[in-house]
Amino acid sequence: MPQSRSERIAGICIYIILSLISLVVLYPLYFVLIASISAPETVMRGEVWLWPKELSFVGYERLFANKEIIQGFLNTVLYTVTGTALNLVMTIAAAYPLSRADFKGRNGFMLIIVFTMFFSGGMIPSYLLVKELGMLDTIWAMIIPSAVSVWNIIIMRTFFQNSIPKEMQEAAFIDGCSNMRVLFRIVLPLSGPILAVMVLFYAVGHWNSYFTALIYLSDRSNYPLQLFLREILVQGQMQEMVDISDDSLARSLMDAEAIKYAAVIVTNLPMLLLYPFLQKYFVKGVMIGAIKG
Secondary structure (H helix, E strand, O other), X not given: OOOOHHHHHHHHHHHHHHHHHHHHHHHHHHHHHHHHOEOHHHHHOOOOOOOOOOEOOHHHHHHHOOHHHHHHHHHHHHHHHHHHHHHHHHHHHHHHHHHOXXXXXXXXXXXXXXXXXXXXXXXXXXXXXXXXXXXXXXXXXXXXXXXOOHHHHHHHHHHHHHHOOHHHHHHHHXXXXXXXXXXXXXXXXXXXXXXHHHHHHHHHHHHHOOHHHHHHOOOHHHOOHHHHXXXXXXXXXXXXXXXXOOOOHHHHHHHHHHHHHHHHHHHHHHHHHHHHHHHHHHHHHHHHHXXXX
């Protein structure tokens, strides 16, 4: 349909506003990226704005030369992959029966589950429970306490209720399918969007988790990457990566700044690479699972 002059002007204004907002949101990350590959002295002099100057990878060299950073990265990958897999299994196991109208008592179970969303025992009881279960300083301390999200159960249950044709499930039962077979042969193959959204939600949560590690982990060999990033950015602990005995103090300070920028990029890059592959499912899965019903 042809647009009127006022509609075209309004559309142009919307694009300009959205472009400005996108620029404000994306520029800090872009600046960190170009600063991480620029000479530290040019960054400290404020010469880096739009393009990197005097390419330098000293921050990445010092960062990857540290064995703890490599170990932290591997730990984070392990926690993220294992935790996300367990999260999906637990969420599906809870959401599917709660979505079935023939499941007696589902409203009572749903009430109990939602109750935990608003009320919890608190940090100290949670720590004591993890300690008594012998999970301190283990991978399970990073995975079991956050094995399932009530909010994600609600989203997935609503998706199953409103997006999976009940007639298809009934036809499968008539043909002799069991509940498990219906779940694996019909429900899950039709739930690609919501599964992709759950993977993104849980993976980002595990990847960015540092407070859980701060509470339950004391052995540095089990630290995730986020705890080392915290030490670098917040506490300024880079003694092993910046050798002040060989370099001047000014050189060490500049290398420390380069390490900070490189650490931010290395920490966030995997999730930034994951998002484009799941983005096409993101809006569809969330809207279908959260608005209807």
